[in-house]
Amino acid sequence: MLPYKFISESRVGELLEWEPVVDAVEHALKSVSTGCAFQSPRVKIVLPESNLLYSTPGYLKDDKYGALASRVMTKFPSNRRLQPPRSALNANISLMDESTGVVKAIIQGNELTDWRTAAVSVVATKHLHKEKPKEILAIIGAGIQGRIHAIAFQTCFKFREVRIWNRTGKRAVDLARKLNHELKTDAFVSCETVSDCVKNADVIVTAAMAKEMLVKHEMVKKGAHINAISVNPSGTDLDEETYRISKVFCDHWTGVEHELQHIIAFGAKFVGQVGDVIAGSVQAPGAGETSIFQSLGMAVEDCALARLIYDLDQIVK
Numbered sequence: 001m002l003p004y005k006f007i008s009e010s011r012v013g014e015l016l017e018w019e020p021v022v023d024a025v026e027h028a029l030k031s032v033s034t035g036c037a038f039q040s041p042r043v044k045i046v047l048p049e050s051n052l053l054y055s056t057p058g059y060l061k062d063d064k065y066g067a068l069a070s071r072v073m074t075k076f077p078s079n080r081r082l083q084p085p086r087s088a089l090n091a092n093i094s095l096m097d098e099s100t101g102v103v104k105a106i107i108q109g110n111e112l113t114d115w116r117t118a119a120v121s122v123v124a125t126k127h128l129h130k131e132k133p134k135e136i137l138a139i140i141g142a143g144i145q146g147r148i149h150a151i152a153f154q155t156c157f158k159f160r161e162v163r164i165w166n167r168t169g170k171r172a173v174d175l176a177r178k179l180n181h182e183l184k185t186d187a188f189v190s191c192e193t194v195s196d197c198v199k200n201a202d203v204i205v206t207a208a209m210a211k212e213m214l215v216k217h218e219m220v221k222k223g224a225h226i227n228a229i230s231v232n233p234s235g236t237d238l239d240e241e242t243y244r245i246s247k248v249f250c251d252h253w254t255g256v257e258h259e260l261q262h263i264i265a266f267g268a269k270f271v272g273q274v275g276d277v278i279a280g281s282v283q284a285p286g287a288g289e290t291s292i293f294q295s296l297g298m299a300v301e302d303c304a305l306a307r308l309i310y311d312l313d314q315i316v317k
């Protein structure tokens with residue numbers, strides 16, 4: 001018998017639903033603005049063959065989603081070429097008792113990472129693109145994050161049209177077809193060019209990990225909101241001018257200082273954390289202002305989800 005609970009990927013998948021996940025990450029995002037988030041910048045170790053090991057410990061002080069947790073994640077990009085292919089990112093979370101520090105659960109963390117990242121983009125869009133049109137969504141990248149963002153956004157906002165572009169075009173075509181079938185809709189369409197995908201979109205998600213700047217400022221509608229998900233110190237999915245002309249928001253300042261110097265060097269001005277807008281200390285972008293949420297991911301988001309999963313595992317049979 002293990003001295004802690006083990007919660008597998010499949011159990012996590014059974015337990016999660018969008019409404020509570022969005023609520024949990026909204027608490028986590030707000031906590032950075034209210035003194036309830038205790039976390040450090042992400043620790044990253046470069047392994048042979050440029051593989052990566054990340055560690056993100058944190059403590060979220062919150063009645064509903066408070067938790068002490070630490071995530072260990074690896075990024076082995078060549079996993080996608082294995083037979084059968086495996087996810088490039090693999091994560092596990094240890095959840096500790098808040099009064100003793102003793103580990104009470106190990107949670108497999110890939111589903112958690114996918115859901116929380118998409119839910120964070122949903123919350124950023126809700127607060128930074130408030131009362132603005134949400135008719136057309138453009139998704140750049142049909143990998144794991146592209147897919148989960150498509151599902152989360154369609155569940156939470158119901159866009160009239162969800163366009164998907166991917167470097168390997170067939171993956172976008174297949175994803176659009178599969179999602180139309182699974183969600184019983186015809187809203188999902190694939191696009192052959194980035195420009196066709198982004199044109200007139202109200203909201204854009206970039207999750208392509210690209211080395212080239214795929215989205216150019218002239219493609220982006222004035223007043224659109226962009227969720228830039230990719231975490232890539234050597235490149236961005238958006239061009240420099242898009243950063244310069246937009247109001248740029250982050251999840252946490254320490255992450256910006258630590259990991260986003262290349263974007264600051266473009267002349268991007270970070271105006272606040274999403275949590276500052278939720279807490280009311282920074283204004284949301286106005287009508288006609290284009291906004292970017294530059295997502296990095298942070299420990300307190302994992303804390304909130306680990307707590308939600310642990311609590312649900314106790315009550316859902």
Ligand SMILES: NC(=O)C1=CN([C@@H]2O[C@H](COP(=O)(O)OP(=O)(O)OC[C@H]3O[C@@H](n4cnc5c(N)ncnc54)[C@H](OP(=O)(O)O)[C@@H]3O)[C@@H](O)[C@H]2O)C=CC1
Binds near residue numbers: 146168
């Ligand atoms: N902000 C956060 O909290 C999180 C961020 N991430 C980041 O999100 C990004 C996507 O992750 P994930 O979906 O899991 O990865 P996947 O490996 O599942 O998908 C990668 C996607 O990027 C595309 N791509 C790779 N290289 C290029 C290129 N040079 N030009 C254009 N497209 C390219 C791939 O296209 P193709 O199919 O043609 O290969 C594919 O669509 C990563 O940068 C990851 O680090 C992930 C989790 C959390």
Ligand SMILES: O=C(O)C1=NCCCC1
Binds near residue numbers: 054113231296297298
């Ligand atoms: O989920 C996170 O946090 C990630 N961190 C760095 C790389 C991509 C995912």
